[in-house]
Amino acid sequence: MVSTSLMTQGEALSGRVIPSVPRFDNYTEAWDGANFSEYFWNSVQIAALTIGGQVVFCTLAAYAFGRMEFFGKNILFGLFLSTLMIPEAVTLIPNYLTVVWLGRIGPIPWINNWPALTVPFMASAFSIFLLRQFFAQIPDELWDAARIDGAGHFRFLWQIVVPISRAALLTVIIFTFVGSWNALQWPMVVTNSPEWRPVSYGLSFFLDDAGAAVHLQMAGSVITILPILALYFVVQKQFTEGIATTGLKG
Amino acid sequence: MIYFIPYITPAVASAAVFRIIFSNRPDSLANQVSKGMGMGTQQWLLEPKGIFQMLAEPLDVALPAWAAGPSLALVVIIIYSVWTYVGYDTVIFLAGLGAIPNELYEAAKIDGGSRWAIFRHITLPLLSPTTFFLSLIAVIGTFKAFNHIWVLRHASALGTTDTASIVIFNEFFRNSRFGYASAMAFVLFAIILSLTLVQNRIASKRVFSMVSQTQEREAGPWGSAAEVVTTSGRPPKPINFPRMFAYAILILGAVVARCCRWRGW
Numbered sequence: 001m002v003s004t005s006l007m008t009q010g011e012a013l014s015g016r017v018i019p020s021v022p023r024f025d026n027y028t029e030a031w032d033g034a035n036f037s038e039y040f041w042n043s044v045q046i047a048a049l050t051i052g053g054q055v056v057f058c059t060l061a062a063y064a065f066g067r068m069e070f071f072g073k074n075i076l077f078g079l080f081l082s083t084l085m086i087p088e089a090v091t092l093i094p095n096y097l098t099v100v101w102l103g104r105i106g107p108i109p110w111i112n113n114w115p116a117l118t119v120p121f122m123a124s125a126f127s128i129f130l131l132r133q134f135f136a137q138i139p140d141e142l143w144d145a146a147r148i149d150g151a152g153h154f155r156f157l158w159q160i161v162v163p164i165s166r167a168a169l170l171t172v173i174i175f176t177f178v179g180s181w182n183a184l185q186w187p188m189v190v191t192n193s194p195e196w197r198p199v200s201y202g203l204s205f206f207l208d209d210a211g212a213a214v215h216l217q218m219a220g221s222v223i224t225i226l227p228i229l230a231l232y233f234v235v236q237k238q239f240t241e242g243i244a245t246t247g248l249k250g
Numbered sequence: 251m252i253y254f255i256p257y258i259t260p261a262v263a264s265a266a267v268f269r270i271i272f273s274n275r276p277d278s279l280a281n282q283v284s285k286g287m288g289m290g291t292q293q294w295l296l297e298p299k300g301i302f303q304m305l306a307e308p309l310d311v312a313l314p315a316w317a318a319g320p321s322l323a324l325v326v327i328i329i330y331s332v333w334t335y336v337g338y339d340t341v342i343f344l345a346g347l348g349a350i351p352n353e354l355y356e357a358a359k360i361d362g363g364s365r366w367a368i369f370r371h372i373t374l375p376l377l378s379p380t381t382f383f384l385s386l387i388a389v390i391g392t393f394k395a396f397n398h399i400w401v402l403r404h405a406s407a408l409g410t411t412d413t414a415s416i417v418i419f420n421e422f423f424r425n426s427r428f429g430y431a432s433a434m435a436f437v438l439f440a441i442i443l444s445l446t447l448v449q450n451r452i453a454s455k456r457v458f459s460m461v462s463q464t465q466e467r468e469a470g471p472w473g474s475a476a477e478v479v480t481t482s483g484r485p486p487k488p489i490n491f492p493r494m495f496a497y498a499i500l501i502l503g504a505v506v507a508r509c510c511r512w513r514g515w
Contacts, residue, residue: 221262
């Protein structure tokens, strides 16, 4: 793939494996042709907002599920987990209607804007499940000690639970990033102008647009994959452990 | 860790590569291989004909329509899905393998078990919870599949590659038939739910359970399928299906209510 992305169009179509002269111009051409700078910036913004929301909301929810006792806790948690079973195709339409409705009653439009792309993903059953499992393992002695020192739930969560759960939080962040970077179906539904479209959409549009320009298609694909690959090599261990311990993906 | 990369690369990008490998150009990689094997050039992703039918044609055997098998285009998509999930499944199987206590292998060796017997009677049964979990994930994942099929589908394949997600999306988004699309989504959900129930029924008979050796741990009412892999050596509590079913119905009810309100009923 990388080698095709460095070929001329003629070479790419002739079935050669190694380009005669590497052409790095393909990358700039694909970057400009697909308008990747805009899509990239969109994707980065979407990913950042989603990650921020996930960390805040899922930590709070997971803390409640993992360390507090309240009426109907187990039933509520079971409800959360059963949403993992429901395929996105089923919830696509209700979600869309909800987003449209929220945009109508709220101060800003949601469709074609960042809320529709980020808010639905700010809490996920998977992240809550993962964090809850982690929080529930924290020994009760820590909580007792914190109580004696006069800390409430919030102080305990902020000063003790979050620092020792850094590994779990990092896993959540990685999964959220990969998920939002790869998302295609939902952004296609809730956007109808390029203003907020993410990079997956940009690439799929570019694939149809570039037609026979195989070398440019490959260059575009390489550009899209690079951030994920870079992240993967940095946090590889974390990532596979996250999957091995939960067996789920975001 | 290279084998894990297909799983994390954006599906659109890797599907684009597959589109080029399996393009119908006579010198695409797939066609060079098939020529090398003496099968001539194929249409690959543009081919709506069933694969068994294509195999039978040179033998002059006419197959009935139901035996034609998945279209060649769909076979390519299946290859893509397998390629994507190999890394993921490997990681989970590795976690499952690591959980099998070594003493069992030693005992089997002392008893003179051959490699095959050890694999057949120790590894396989002890891995069965993992296998069950992965098959569950694979079935659900297949029904959810969207991104790569969206890129790989082609009009020439005459819709033989369209999955439920794709059809629902098209009806909803392209044809604006909201009611019809919602109805299809519900049918899809019912199918997945009953498939899971059937799988669970089969699994309850065939999946090995070590509950007696392990301490019970609070896992949440539904927890078990997801817990399978968490537990190093600790097998899951059996899935509480009546309860899960009730939850699913509850959620379904909420969705129905939402749709009814939208239609103004």
